[in-house]
Amino acid sequence: MTAYALAYMRPQPPLHDDVFTYIERIQDTMDPFGGRFLVHNTQAEVLEGPFEGAYVLIEFPDMEQARAWYASDAYQEILPMRTDHIEGTTVLLRGVPDGYDPTATAKAMREAQNA
Template sequence: MTAYALAHLFPEPPLHDDVFVYMERIQETMDPFGGRFIVHAAHTEVIEGPFEGGYVIIEFPDMDEARAWYTSDAYQAILAMRTDNIPGTTVLLQGTPPNYDAAATGRALRAAQAG
């Protein structure tokens, strides 16, 4: 099942040169794990609530590939170029199956909460 790496980042101009090197090298770290950018440096249109920063979303074939990419020697070798220069939070998220039913999930959560 598809998985995602989601980063909520807060870049402050001017960007350090290390950030550009990181951007130039990240794709080669993702390729062996089937990673591809879904969102990267896109314009954000805020339609509800407060918002700061920007998002990066990378898709992987599954959670194992996402974890393997993040912990890979190749990615770890460039990671500090971003984290030392752009604050933010990064998480790995499991995608939903093709036939996901939000209503069924809502009913199950309601039943569990009712105890």
Template sequence: MTAYALAHLRPVPPLDDGVFTYLERIQGTLDPFGGRFLVHGADAEVVEGPFEGAVVVIEFPDLDRARAWYASDAYQEILPLRTENIPGEAILVQGASPDHDAAALGRRMRALQAG
């Protein structure tokens, strides 16, 4: 099932040269794992709550490949170029199945909470 790497980053100009090196090299770390950017560098339209920074969304064929990419020597080599220069958070998450039904999930959660 499709999985995603999500990052909420808050870059502070001027950007360190290492950030540019990171950007120049990241695609090469994604390719062996089938990773591709879905959101990268786009302005966010904030519709609820406070939000500063940028969102990055990378799609992978499955969670195992997302984990393998993040743990790979190639990515770990460049990761400090971002983490030491841009504060933020990153997560890996499995996507919903094509037949996901939020209403059914809500009913199950309601029943579980009711005991």
């Protein structure tokens, strides 16, 4: 099942040159794990709530590949180039399966809450 790395970054200009080097090198760290950008350096159209920052969304074939990418020596080598200069939060998320039914999820959540 597809997995995603989602990052919410709060960069403060001017950006340190390390950040540009990180961006230049990240794709090479993702390639061995089947990672590809779905969202990167785009402007958000905010519809609800406060928003100050930028999102990055990377797709991986599955959670194992996403975890392996994040833990890889290649990625860990460049990671401080970003984390030392940009505040942010990064999470890994499992995608939903084909045929996902949100009504079944709502039912299970309701039952769990009322148990």
